Amino acid sequence: MYYRYKVHKKNKGGLRKLVILALIVAAAYFGYENRQYIFFWKYTSNKLQKKVENAEMIADPEKKKDALAAIASSLSAYQSESPTEVLPFLLSGRVYFSLGEHELGRTFTDLFIHERFRVTDGEARNCFLKSIIYLKKAGALLDTEKLDPVYSMLLARACFYTGFIKESQILALIRHERDERNDYFKNPEDVRFFAVMLILNDRAEEGIKLLNHKGKVDSSPGGRMFLAAAENMAKQYTGAIRHYKDIVDTVSDAEILKLAHFNLGKIYYSQSLYRESLFHFTGALELDKQDLASRIWIGRNYYSMGMKDKARALWTELLSIDKNNKEIRGLLGIL
Numbered sequence: 601m602y603y604r605y606k607v608h609k610k611n612k613g614g615l616r617k618l619v620i621l622a623l624i625v626a627a628a629y630f631g632y633e634n635r636q637y638i639f640f641w642k643y644t645s646n647k648l649q650k651k652v653e654n655a656e657m658i659a660d661p662e663k664k665k666d667a668l669a670a671i672a673s674s675l676s677a678y679q680s681e682s683p684t685e686v687l688p689f690l691l692s693g694r695v696y697f698s699l700g701e702h703e704l705g706r707t708f709t710d711l712f713i714h715e716r717f718r719v720t721d722g723e724a725r726n727c728f729l730k731s732i733i734y735l736k737k738a739g740a741l742l743d744t745e746k747l748d749p750v751y752s753m754l755l756a757r758a759c760f761y762t763g764f765i766k767e768s769q770i771l772a773l774i775r776h777e778r779d780e781r782n783d784y785f786k787n788p789e790d791v792r793f794f795a796v797m798l799i800l801n802d803r804a805e806e807g808i809k810l811l812n813h814k815g816k817v818d819s820s821p822g823g824r825m826f827l828a829a830a831e832n833m834a835k836q837y838t839g840a841i842r843h844y845k846d847i848v849d850t851v852s853d854a855e856i857l858k859l860a861h862f863n864l865g866k867i868y869y870s871q872s873l874y875r876e877s878l879f880h881f882t883g884a885l886e887l888d889k890q891d892l893a894s895r896i897w898i899g900r901n902y903y904s905m906g907m908k909d910k911a912r913a914l915w916t917e918l919l920s921i922d923k924n925n926k927e928i929r930g931l932l933g934i935l
Contacts, residue, residue: 648675652691656698668699686741690751693735697754700727700761708757708789712796713825713859718763728758749774753790756797771797788816792826796833804834821851825859837867848883858887865897874901892918896927908935 651671658664672695678688703724704711711717735755739747747755756773759765774794785791791814798807808831811817817827828843844867847860861884868877878901885894895918903911912935919928 689738696731731758767800791815
């Protein structure tokens with residue numbers, strides 16, 4: 601009588617389960633043995649984040665600078681101890697960005713309406729460059745993951761101030777899947793910056809629409825000035841003129857009034873409307889008798905209106921005041 605013998609395969613499923621269980625036990629043991637370090641780091645990181653937030657809220661400029669500098673020093677020590685931790689690099693990028701803005705002494709809105717947003721040098725530039733370095737290190741540690749929108753916005757703005765990368769690349773840093781709703785913007789400054797990036801990347805309609813929708817441009821004279829300046833940049837001169845004129849008619853602040861007159865003067869000059877331009881530059885000069893720029897532009901209008909002798913006389917007078925002024929020398933050279 602013959603018996604059939606069945607070949608039994610080894611039960612690999614059980615072995616796999618034992619391996620997984622062993623790994624879980626090992627991980628649990630490792631976590632238990634290092635619990636003090638893990639809890640310490642969690643406590644420390646939360647504490648550091650809170651310190652950064654508190655420092656950014658300090659009203660006194662010098663106290664704020666000192667607090668941020670102290671935090672930057674602490675973060676440097678944590679980076680040495682934990683070179684693979686992302687948070688210290690993120691917070692360092694944030695701290696140095698805040699220090700850069702402190703050195704600038706103005707918000708992005710103020711810089712934009714005064715057309716000074718491209719001029720960043722000295723200590724402000726150094727701080728923004730450090731911010732870029734730390735945020736890029738954090739991005740490298742995250743591998744394929746994107747930076748949180750808050751930090752990508754800081755990186756984009758630091759790159760813009762320093763001219764670190766092209767404007768198209770800056771816009772790419774802050775393009776996210778949620779762009780259509782723009783629900784990651786936390787404050788009007790971010791909205792306004794994004795809108796300017798859109799305008800500079802030949803997407804003016806989107807930029808102006810975003811400003812009107814989320815930029816809070818109607819909430820203050822500064823906001824209205826920002827909208828007018830953005831429309832001017834976008835070559836939407838009709839809207840810019842309307843908003844600047846509205847500011848002239850309704851605002852009493854001398855600095856804002858002068859700037860609105862000055863910008864109206866430049867827009868009208870670009871449209872070859874020299875009498876209107878002259879009217880507004882004269883209005884700016886009445887608010888600041890020492891304003892050299894307005895007087896130079898008044899001379900430009902004289903020249904364009906055929907009054908070359910008046911232009912020469914004015915520019916010659918101005919050159920006696922500012923002998924090294926290259927702009928005035930160049931204008932006199934065309935006569």
